[in-house]
Amino acid sequence: MVKLPTGSRLATWSLRGDGxxxxxxxxxxxxxxxxxxxxxxxxxxxxxxxxxxxxFYHDQAGSGASGDLPTADYTxxxxxxxxxxxxxxxxxxxxxxxxxxxxxxxxxxxxxxHPDRLAGAVFTSPGEYPGQREVEFDFSRVMPSRAPxxxxxMMVLYLLLTRAPQLAESWMDQQxxxxxxxxxxxxxxxxxxxxxxxxxxxxxxxxxxxDSSVYTLRRVLLNGFAQPAPPPRSFEVPALxxxxxxxxxxxxxxxxxxxxxxxxxxxxxxxxxxxxxxxxADFEKAAEGFARAxxxxxx
Numbered sequence: 001m002v003k004l005p006t007g008s009r010l011a012t013w014s015l016r017g018d019g020x021x022x023x024x025x026x027x028x029x030x031x032x033x034x035x036x037x038x039x040x041x042x043x044x045x046x047x048x049x050x051x052x053x054x055x056f057y058h059d060q061a062g063s064g065a066s067g068d069l070p071t072a073d074y075t076x077x078x079x080x081x082x083x084x085x086x087x088x089x090x091x092x093x094x095x096x097x098x099x100x101x102x103x104x105x106x107x108x109x110x111x112x113x114h115p116d117r118l119a120g121a122v123f124t125s126p127g128e129y130p131g132q133r134e135v136e137f138d139f140s141r142v143m144p145s146r147a148p149x150x151x152x153x154m155m156v157l158y159l160l161l162t163r164a165p166q167l168a169e170s171w172m173d174q175q176x177x178x179x180x181x182x183x184x185x186x187x188x189x190x191x192x193x194x195x196x197x198x199x200x201x202x203x204x205x206x207x208x209x210x211d212s213s214v215y216t217l218r219r220v221l222l223n224g225f226a227q228p229a230p231p232p233r234s235f236e237v238p239a240l241x242x243x244x245x246x247x248x249x250x251x252x253x254x255x256x257x258x259x260x261x262x263x264x265x266x267x268x269x270x271x272x273x274x275x276x277x278x279x280x281a282d283f284e285k286a287a288e289g290f291a292r293a294x295x296x297x298x299x
Contacts, residue, residue: 001067002058004085006078009067010058012086013037015045017052024119024295025054026096027086029103031125031275033074034216036064040280041100047284048098051291056090060106062216068174071165074219076109083110087117094119096295098287100275101125101249105224108257112230120295121239121261122287125247125274129256131229141246142273143199145191154180154214161218168215177214194274196246201278232260238294239264242283244272265290 002010014025026048030037037057045055059066061082062074069078083106087095096119099107104126111118112130128135157177160168172180192201239261243254245268258264267286272279 001065002086002089004082004089006081006085007073008061008069008078008082008085010061010082010086011037011065013042013057015042015049015055017049017054019052021054022052023092024094024096025056025090025092026098026122027083028055028057029083029097029099029106030057030060030063031101031103032060032063032212032217033102033220034063034213035102036060036210036212044280044283044287045098047287048096048291050288051295053096053291053295056086058086059210060216062174062213064210068215071161071168071215071219074216075223076106076220079106079220080110080113084114084117093117096120096122098122099124099126102127104257105130108260109230111235112233115233115235118235118237120237121235122290123239123241123254123257124276124283125243125249126241126254126257127249128253129260131232132253132256133229135250135253137248138250139248141197142194142248143192143197145193151180157214158218161215162222165219174213174215178212181212181214193277194246194248195277196244196271196273199271199273199278235261236263237261238290240286240290240294241266242276242286243268244274244276244279245270246273248274 002012028041036059048055060079061069094117097107104123108130157172160171195201241254241257241264258266269279269282276283
């Protein structure tokens, strides 16, 4: 657990690069908001480690094994501040950011706030670029999932977090909310996830390793959407965007990243959905090639 000057207490993991290691680390940002680092994230990072980059992971504040925050502190700005504090904790002059889904959004916000600290970027299944507000999800190409039941007390909590967040903790504290949310989302373990229609997938129930955070999800999104659009900016750093052809986030979101990052490579993986489930090997091949060809000159 790392205690940052921001006040956040973050669970962290690091894996060393192979061979001659680079001084610039790759920092992974998980999806959500409110999710956590999964074993597959550690495995997929091997693509960067084979190119000599250390990979660093953390559960975002209020998520997974990290400590909770006061409800009002769940903001995009706080997540950006935590990344900057992590950079200083690592003693790194710059970072290569690798963000998945919501993590890509956070990475983009960090780049806008600290452009001189960005050495490269990898965006997997990216969500809406900062200031982009009109992207509608399209689930027509993915397999239908069995929706988890919603307990009445969780519906009340959602309402409080939206309309009266100062009352949410008195209704249900954050740790209790995680346990209740986990209990009523067991059906999700049997869902195919965001895979393309017709995909063959392992139908055995997946093992839950942590509970997602309702507080983080609701408050970060609400505070994020309430922020004014940041001024546009173009980046000259190497960038790679990878998305599945069946991703429920339309490609218009990914194209916004290619507009912001000049010369960025956009790879669409056929047969893959959101987060590239079952297509991790496609990501690793692209990411390792990118790391060796585009960012391997970093010291």
